[in-house]
Amino acid sequence: MAFSKKFLIGAATAAHQVEGNNIYSDYWIQENLEHSSFTEPSGSACDHYNRYEEDISLMARAGLNAYRFSVEWARIESEEGVFNEAEIEHYRSVIRTCRKYGIEPIVTLMHFTSPAWLIKKGGWEAESTVGYFGRYASYVAEKLGPELNYICTINEANMGLQLAAISRRFKLMAERASSLHESDDGKVQVGINFQKMIENAKYAAIENAEAFGTSQPQVFVSSRTEQGDKLVMKAHLAARKAIKAVCPSVKVGITLSLHDLQALPGGEGFAESAWEEEFTHYVPYLRDDDFLGVQNYTRTVYGPQGQLPPGKDVELTQMEYEFYPEALAHVLRKVHEQIKGELIVTENGVATNDDSRRVEFIRRALSGVESCVADGIPVTGYLYWSLMDNFEWQKGFAMKFGLVAVDRKTQTRTAKASLAFLGSFAGRS
Numbered sequence: 001m002a003f004s005k006k007f008l009i010g011a012a013t014a015a016h017q018v019e020g021n022n023i024y025s026d027y028w029i030q031e032n033l034e035h036s037s038f039t040e041p042s043g044s045a046c047d048h049y050n051r052y053e054e055d056i057s058l059m060a061r062a063g064l065n066a067y068r069f070s071v072e073w074a075r076i077e078s079e080e081g082v083f084n085e086a087e088i089e090h091y092r093s094v095i096r097t098c099r100k101y102g103i104e105p106i107v108t109l110m111h112f113t114s115p116a117w118l119i120k121k122g123g124w125e126a127e128s129t130v131g132y133f134g135r136y137a138s139y140v141a142e143k144l145g146p147e148l149n150y151i152c153t154i155n156e157a158n159m160g161l162q163l164a165a166i167s168r169r170f171k172l173m174a175e176r177a178s179s180l181h182e183s184d185d186g187k188v189q190v191g192i193n194f195q196k197m198i199e200n201a202k203y204a205a206i207e208n209a210e211a212f213g214t215s216q217p218q219v220f221v222s223s224r225t226e227q228g229d230k231l232v233m234k235a236h237l238a239a240r241k242a243i244k245a246v247c248p249s250v251k252v253g254i255t256l257s258l259h260d261l262q263a264l265p266g267g268e269g270f271a272e273s274a275w276e277e278e279f280t281h282y283v284p285y286l287r288d289d290d291f292l293g294v295q296n297y298t299r300t301v302y303g304p305q306g307q308l309p310p311g312k313d314v315e316l317t318q319m320e321y322e323f324y325p326e327a328l329a330h331v332l333r334k335v336h337e338q339i340k341g342e343l344i345v346t347e348n349g350v351a352t353n354d355d356s357r358r359v360e361f362i363r364r365a366l367s368g369v370e371s372c373v374a375d376g377i378p379v380t381g382y383l384y385w386s387l388m389d390n391f392e393w394q395k396g397f398a399m400k401f402g403l404v405a406v407d408r409k410t411q412t413r414t415a416k417a418s419l420a421f422l423g424s425f426a427g428r429s
């Protein structure tokens, strides 16, 4: 099976997770606190900042035709109001390298990391962030927009509300003195160490206060209030407006983290309200977008008492959630009920040490995508997460999502079989 030539088949990364030495960012500070919840700091990560050409050429050789990556706000505006031309030149070179290898670049403006100065000013709960983000988006669009066809404003704009819901549940469990297990981290899709966060809370608060002037810095991936959630949407709208003002032909969208929410008898109410919170209430903000970035990793099942843990015999990924590639097509179909425009799978993937399971995951996920396309759902691309094994946030480098292995001592790249397998789906005609 292969898609048409126009269909985007590629891989995704995020600046902080692969570039290395993102020293002006909020995450860099948090990773290096004495009581950090991060298992290790990002350090030089995969040195993608210097090795991007090698990485892009690996994709091209395997037949991939698209690459989603993020430009780093903390590099471009490391000091408030001071924009760095040299960093723009760097990203221009990444974009041109993609073009040289026949790869469509898809740029994300904000993939979780922010400049540390923004967080000191209240971060993602402060109204002023809307203006700052709009100004940054305008600068990037003016400089790089003419070279691009696709920009994602914000990655997983709904992550903050998902975290809020999960931390409510965690607090409840802690109050009831039931023991938390590391595997409970699997209830959230992204790399978070809840147990460690709770254990470290007291000291981390003091260290954060010293670093950011507040014991609870509002980095992007933290529990969002309802007001903060609206603010994220306003930031998206401000960025979209800014981009369209300078480059009207660039397609602008946002990406959302979406679970396949399934209900056993009696669990329907939970699944419906979770979908409302995770997706439906954002729809009014997205109506004028050119595409939606759909990001899915697994399913969540609800019973009459709420969310159920994965069954005993179920295969788990390294992230402790269920290996369930069918979730992607279910989510695409559900999203299409409310959004009729272009959908791009901007992330979908699996963390595993066994690459043959990754091949199987991609095979089943793409067969679902193919069935959606056959049914007329306008899915125009599939970007696997991730191009290479990288820094999975608080969980560090242990999670292996990559199509390419990276030896972090030597920074040597080794393509896994899954890379060529994914490339084989790219259409030649």
Ligand code: BGC
Pocket (backbone or CB within 6 Å): 014, 017, 155, 156, 189, 190, 191, 257, 347, 385, 392, 393
């Ligand atoms: C994020 C990535 C992350 C991936 C795997 C997504 O939530 O956008 O940054 O690495 O999931 O957990």
